[in-house]
Amino acid sequence: MASTTLSTKKLSVPTSRFSINWRKWIGVIPFFLFALFFLILPSTRILTGSFFGSEGQFTLNNYVELLTVPTIVNAYKLSIQISAVTAIGGGIFGFLLAYSVTVGGLPKPLRSVLITFSGVASNFAGVPLAFAFVATLGRVGFVTTLLKDVFNINIYQAGFSLYTFIGLALTYMYFQFPLMVLIMAPALDGLKREWREAAENLGASPFQYWTQVAMPILLPSLLGAMILLFGNAFGAYATAYALTGGRLEIVTIQIGAQIRGDVFHNPGLGYAMAMGMVIIMAVSLAAYSWLQAKTERWLK
């Protein structure tokens, strides 16, 4: 009996695959249509546009210019630098914070305070964030004045300015390290108590435990999270624009200028710049998910 049902099932599959199966896809068609019109088509437009010159001819020249025109190369360099600095800085600081509330021995209630605050701060970006930092570290900002009046340190005379690389990096940090906390806290929770106990029983010092047991397990997730932070900063536009008014020429600012009015006098070059960003973002997302899959094996 069982064998006959099995065999009829096997027989019926090939015939029904083409006649009936399309109907079960009906429920997901609206989603695919939406994605097609508002995600795939716009992305394709950027991809195809990047292969056309200013006279409408097919060309690879835009990509050559992407790698040779100094203003563009410098914009990419600046964007990569600021994303890397805030990803590494925010990553380390966020990790230490996540450590302090998970395995670091701080009282339990502080953990939920930190997680909630991180949720808010990692979502508090764009124009309000830029204004908040102007009020903090601007020329007459709260901290600037405090340092001047109380400690007699004039940071602006010492060469600091909020509207430069360092200022933007400090501003980005406000949404970078909270994101790190949100990613790393669950990962640190995944460190099993048994591992620590086993290491201690074998005579390992805390230092040995961290460098030889915990870190090797956490490293992929740590790196992955930092890569995510990198992409997070790399795609940022509103915060940088609101803070520096477009004076700090990172890639997103240049693309913004290109959308406003063809500053390169070549629409294709603008599209090629956008493609360059998409490629960098795609590579970092792929690296992130690869590293994430590696950690999941341990931290279940």
Next chain:
Amino acid sequence: MNVLTRLRRFPFWSWIWFALGALYFILPLLATLEFSVSWDPADPLKAYTRVFAEQDFWETFLYSNLLAVATILVNVILIVPTAYWIRLRVPEARRIVEFITLLPFVVPAIILVFGLIGVYSSPFQVPFTELTLMDPLTTTKFGTNVLIVAGYMVLAMPYMYRSVDTGMRTVDVRTLTEAAQSLGASWFTIITRVILPNVRAALLSGALLTFAIVVGEVTLASFLGVNAFGPYLFLLGQHRAYEPAALSFFSFILTWIAMGLIQLFTGGQGQAAGTR
């Protein structure tokens, strides 16, 4: 336990990191608050009363909230049936749908709006003819609204899909559907009266996150030329001093409320989204 071991047990460095983190969190907010109330020592709330008396503020703020509501509604209508159908009928579509919902991470807001303008600022024509299928969306008010809501839906999609999908994991969709069907319920009834109530908490957290993304979003709004709250705040910052600080603090409180509610509904795990 003697004093020495107790001292050694005291998590000194943990407290240092926590204190530094707390300072980093709080100082900008404190500074913004302090600045916003320093306009007139006799009337600390002057900046707030001024800005809340402005009609432009209410118009743009209301408009942004409407955009957020539209984004959430259409996203729910699109994503809940999709996630439901994938669980019920086409599990083989899961990978491709999940891949698509991750794409917005690869295509940041500035690139998305670039592409949207590229596609929808010229009329849709049947290839090789003069037949126009659709006028450019960017030239009409309605068309612009469609574009911006669609753009926001894309930005919010990863969070919305993930939270709905997680919500559905905890309910037995198949059994619920079969039970409803055996009682004679239509598909519409099943989705609106059986599935939706079961993923209420997930929807709420997805919706609040969408709200936090959309109100105050500036990239899409300014390039599509929409009079939303984000561009308004940006412009205000160009020629005023105290009111923008007041509104920044106000935005922070809004984000705080949205995130606090998410914590309340999901119980603990924070989420991050937003347009930087």
